[in-house]
Amino acid sequence: MKLTLVTGLTGLLLLGTIVELLRRRQLREKYGMLWLAVLVVVIPLSLFPRLLDNVAGLLGVASGVSLVLFLGIIFLLLVCVHLSWEVSALEEETRTLAEDFALLRAQIDADRAARDELVSHDG
């Protein structure tokens, strides 16, 4: 009973955190929705840890809790891979921006130098 209390409260706490982050617009919707979907699965499991025992038995896993642990690790691994992918894409974007910025600055410098030369000739 004690365990159910601990896991259940943890699940609800996580849910509250995600909702609050979404409410404050700190989290992009696509990520917020992902975590909410996860919590929809996790909270019933935290309240009734034996829920998956039958499915676990079918897959040859001794207990439902082990199955949840296994699936949880796989899921977190996939999330990490996805984030690495996102960071790579972001780096490519910022790289392009940095290049554009440098090209523009070079162009401005060149224009300014040309104008200064014109002015000094006129003067």
Added chain:
Amino acid sequence: MVNGKRTLIIIPALNESGSIADVVGEVRGELPGVDVLVVDDGSTDRTAAVAVAAGARVAKLPYNLGVGGAMRLGYRYARDNDYDVAIQIDADGQHDPRYVPKLVDLLDDNDLVIGARFAGEGDYNVRGPRRWAMVMLSAVLSRVAKTKLTDTTSGFRAANRRVIEMFAGWYPAEYLGDTVETLVHTARRGYRIKQVPVAMRKRMAGTPSHSPARAMIYLGRAFAVLTLALIRR
């Protein structure tokens, strides 16, 4: 102009305020009529100002992107400003600009020309894992490019319009990507690659680290980069 072609010399530089003025000055002295673009790769010293004073155009990146990032910027500049030839030279003065006309000459029949050490001219020796890495890289890349390549990590290269166009849109910013991966990519797309023996300056010889551990790491990374380049599209 070199041999009637509008030529841009691209010099990627990171904190090279000590040598950049000499390099720019020498290039401009040896090759009158070429434009020099120094790409300041997020230097924290006065590299950009020194290069401007020496008569180069400068494109200053807001932060460090690595040689590959600086080079793509250089090729974009070359494409946008309609150059026939873009030549990459290191900022530390190891490349002798007097070889540039030779490289440009060979662009008549090739798309990318590489100034290579170990190809007969100059004396430059390496041993141990670093040597194995170079042997492995040149063996594999020679096969891929269907031409003899002995110095695949050379940063002394000349590109014609077709290759400028390609590099302006695609140039990896990763470790060894600027040399090894670009060679694989270029060769795979059917561009003709050719190397020319050049002598590197003495002051650069012996710079490769002598620590065996470092050399082993270099070998491992070179192998990883090469494998990735070969399986990538």
